[in-house]
Amino acid sequence: MKASVIAHKDFVVSKVDDRVYGAFLEHLGRAVYTGIYEPDHPTADANGMRGDVAKLVKDLNIPVVRYPGGNFVSAYNWEDGIGPREERPVRLDLAWHTSESNAVGIHEFADWCQTVGTEMMLAVNLGSRGVDDARNFLEYVNHPGGSYWSDLRIKNGRKEPWNVRMWCLGNEMDGPWQVGHKDADEYGKLAANTARAMRMFDSKLELIVCGSSHSDMPSFPDWERIVLEHTYEHVDFISLHMYFRNPEQHTGNYLGLSEKLDRYIETVASTIRQVKHKKRSKRDVYISFDEWNVWYHSSQKDRQILDGNSGWPHAPGLLEDIYNFEDVLMVGLILNTFIRRADVVKIACIAQLVNVIAPIMTEKGGPAWAQTIYYPYYFASLHGRGTALNLVVNSPSYESAHDSETPYVDVAGVHDAEANTLSFFLVNRHPTESIETGLSLQGFGTGTIIDHQVMTHPDLRAVNTATNQDEVKPRRGDGASIADGQLTVSLPPYSYQMIRVQL
Ligand code: AHR
Secondary structure, three states: OEEEEEEEOOOEEEEOOHHHHEEEOOOOOOOOEOOOEOOOOOOEOOOOEEHHHHHHHHHOOOOEEEEOOOHHHHHOOHHHHOOOHHHOOOEEEOOOOEEEOOOOOHHHHHHHHHHHOOEEEEEEOOOOOOHHHHHHHHHHHHOOOOOHHHHHHHHOOOOOOOOOOEEEEOOOOOOOOOOOOOOHHHHHHHHHHHHHHHHHHOOOOEEEEEOOOOOOOOOOOHHHHHHHHHHHHHOOEEEEEEEEOOOOOOHHHHHOHHHHHHHHHHHHHHHHHHHHHHOOOOOOOEEEEEEEEEOOOOHHHHHHHHOOOOOOOEOOOOOOOOOEHHHHHHHHHHHHHHHHOOOOEEEEEEEOOEOOOOOEEEOOOOOEEEOOOHHHHHHHHHHOOOEEEOOEEEOOEEEEOOEEEEEOEEEEEEEEOOOOEEEEEEEEOOOOOOEEEEEEEEOOOOOEEEEEEEEOOOOOOOEOOOOOOOOOOOEEOOOOEEEOOEEEEEEOOOEEEEEEEEO
């Protein structure tokens, strides 16, 4: 089989916002406790943060981490996590039917972000709380001093404000599972009022209003229209979430889900345009895809705790999906979609980062390791920065449940003008056929291949574990070549590849 791609220097989508390689960390399961924080761990630093986890996170060069939830935030009192640890209350977390010790709060999270070199993106509680909570939290976090909340922050050991610029106005408020769930009108009004109050403090904040939890929600896409009609002039982003599942073990349909993702983005982009024109607005609102990942492997196992049959455990194993090789392909496809929609998707957060549906796993007191999906995320984050190219792709296709013409070859390309490089991320969805792919590089001059990474595995269900951490990992590719402005590469069946060209 053959496929062809044309990449032209002048055919571009938009600059890729670095923040599409963001991540999400919630007080959920073992994400925080025995994930990033484990004071007794042999690698723990002075703040009790695991050094082995911090290293794996740092290597990903993550620009932003969203915190503290998720469903958790909708009944979270942020003040529970400040002040002397021994005085912090233990609370019941209604979202996940667990207990929260509050040993980690905003100070500890902020210090950790500094350690791993990332920026904070904070969510305010618009479920059980509202405007008052949001303005107080903002004052605590961003005001230099001389007011009640900022002076309390100083008393608690942090003199300088953190100056967090990205703020989420609640989480998944369209979902009946959310504490304080609202309909679109109720939420839209609350979000607009909260945004107005927050902007009275600082007009330059970047505010993110809740869109749909997924595109199968009965309220989608009216939710986006109604919420934006209330908030358009006051927010910068609308947040979307989507989790990818393959319970039927149908690889063709599973890998076709990125076509559904693309339509989801397109529908919301057109809703944003509709509301913009209706309001005769001059400002733009973009998409923050601040929760995405594969999530289904652990769902069965979690029922016991989520149904409340285990009491209120503290930091139990929850949502601990063990990812396989098939998920590498899915994650590669998702990231490719975000690159191609760089014109409208400006923030995206893999959900989540450690232990909970995460690229990084840990054992309490034991090792930390990279799950299979760590690698496509790593390659995109490190090398998918620059300008997204508007590629012309000609590929044989198949019929999936999500698109009658799902192309076997999925590709995204990024031109980094500063480093003078081209990076291509390619997935072959074909189960049995290699696809000889020619990429015509037009307007770029000559180039040489400087990096070529390939992920294949004979078993789609192969996983990495604590004792076999390297079962699924990239290997250096060979056989790709450039001649006469044509990059030629063979894509093995069910494979992920990254190729970088120095111009
Ligand atoms: O990431 C897990 C959960 O998925 C989040 O808490 C929630 O926002 C979503 O439903």
